[in-house]
Amino acid sequence: MTTLEIVSDLVCPWCFIGLRRLDAAIAEIRRDDPDFACEKRWRPFFLNPDTPPEGEPYRPFLEKKFGGAAPVDALFERVRAAGRPWGIDYAFEKIEVRANTLLAHRLIHWAQQRGDAAQIVERLFVAQFQRGERIGDPALLVQVAVECGYPGAEVALYLASGQDVDEVRAMERQFRAMGISMVPTFIVNGRHVVVGAEDPAILAAAIRQSLAAGRA
Numbered sequence: 001m002t003t004l005e006i007v008s009d010l011v012c013p014w015c016f017i018g019l020r021r022l023d024a025a026i027a028e029i030r031r032d033d034p035d036f037a038c039e040k041r042w043r044p045f046f047l048n049p050d051t052p053p054e055g056e057p058y059r060p061f062l063e064k065k066f067g068g069a070a071p072v073d074a075l076f077e078r079v080r081a082a083g084r085p086w087g088i089d090y091a092f093e094k095i096e097v098r099a100n101t102l103l104a105h106r107l108i109h110w111a112q113q114r115g116d117a118a119q120i121v122e123r124l125f126v127a128q129f130q131r132g133e134r135i136g137d138p139a140l141l142v143q144v145a146v147e148c149g150y151p152g153a154e155v156a157l158y159l160a161s162g163q164d165v166d167e168v169r170a171m172e173r174q175f176r177a178m179g180i181s182m183v184p185t186f187i188v189n190g191r192h193v194v195v196g197a198e199d200p201a202i203l204a205a206a207i208r209q210s211l212a213a214g215r216a
Contacts, residue, residue, distance in 0.1 A: 002038040002207060005187040007175050009047045010101050010135055013079045013090060016125040018184035018197035020086035025203035038207075042112065042121055044105035044172045045183045048098070055097040055136045062098075082197075094132025103159055104135045105168050107145060110158055119148045189214065 006022065008015035022040075029036045048061075062072045076092045083090050104124055111117035123144050127133035133140050138159045145155040175185075186194040186203060188210040194203055 002036070002210065003041060003189050004038050004207075005041045005043050005190075007043040007045050007180055007185040007187070008183045009045045010104050010121075010124050010128055011098055012045075012047055012183050013083070013129055014197045015184045016088055016129055017079075017083055017086055018186070019121070019125070020088065021197055021200045022186065022203055024086075024200035025207065028200055028204045029207055040116070040118060042108050042117055043175060044101075044109070044168050045175060045180070045185075046101065046172055047183065051098060051100040053100050053102075053136070055099045055134065058095045058098045088129070090129050091132060092129070094130075095128070096132065097134050097136070099128070099134060099136030101136065102165070102168065103138060103141055105172075106159065106164050107141050107155065109164055109168055109171075110155070111145070111148075111150065114150075120144060120150075123148060 004022070006015075006019070008018065026036070026038060059072070062075075063069055066072050066075060076090070079092075080090050108117050108120060108124075111120045124135055127140065127144060128135050135141065135144075138156070141159060142152050142156045146152040180195075182195050184197055186198075186206070188194075188206050191213065192206045192210045194206045
């Protein structure tokens with residue numbers, strides 16, 4: 001079983017594209033090897049660790065970071081163009097708040113302890129970039145969990161607690177200590193690393209390289 005670790009943050013638009021490209025890479029591998037099996041493990045990263053718990057105004061943050069309205073508009077257009085071939089229609093104009101993603105990462109961590117969290121991850125990216133929903137809001141996260149088949153009351157209690165806060169933060173620090181400073185970053189079987197939302201062919205090559213190393 002190949003393990004694919006995906007280090008990402010839910011407020012990173014390139015991470016959404018990266019997921020689509022990873023799926024295409026897996027499909028490419030399976031065309032040659034129909035029995036290829038893999039497990040995706042989502043790992044936390046905080047692009048802006050200082051984001052307040054309630055979030056912050058989205059557009060003003062970006063304009064301050066990138067130097068004004070024109071650079072932000074250009075960035076949005078580049079991301080939109082990159083997303084279209086992968087079925088992603090970014091609606092940046094709907095986003096009012098840049099979320100603190102600790103709660104969302106905790107929800108993903110909680111879901112992974114119960115199986116595959118891919119459905120929740122996908123829904124959270126849709127919430128952030130296509131619906132403009134506030135993914136730092138516990139009520140929204142409970143709603144997302146329920147839509148994905150999880151018990152709402154249990155999720156609400158978990159998010160209201162301090163459970164796994166230290167664990168998620170420690171995991172994020174661990175990846176930074178490994179030298180990861182850009183997301184998405186993909187780690188194949190703990191050895192082969194691909195940084196950025198790379199072309200599926202590059203991701204597939206890393207997977208094949210890891211499979212070959214495992215057979216050696």
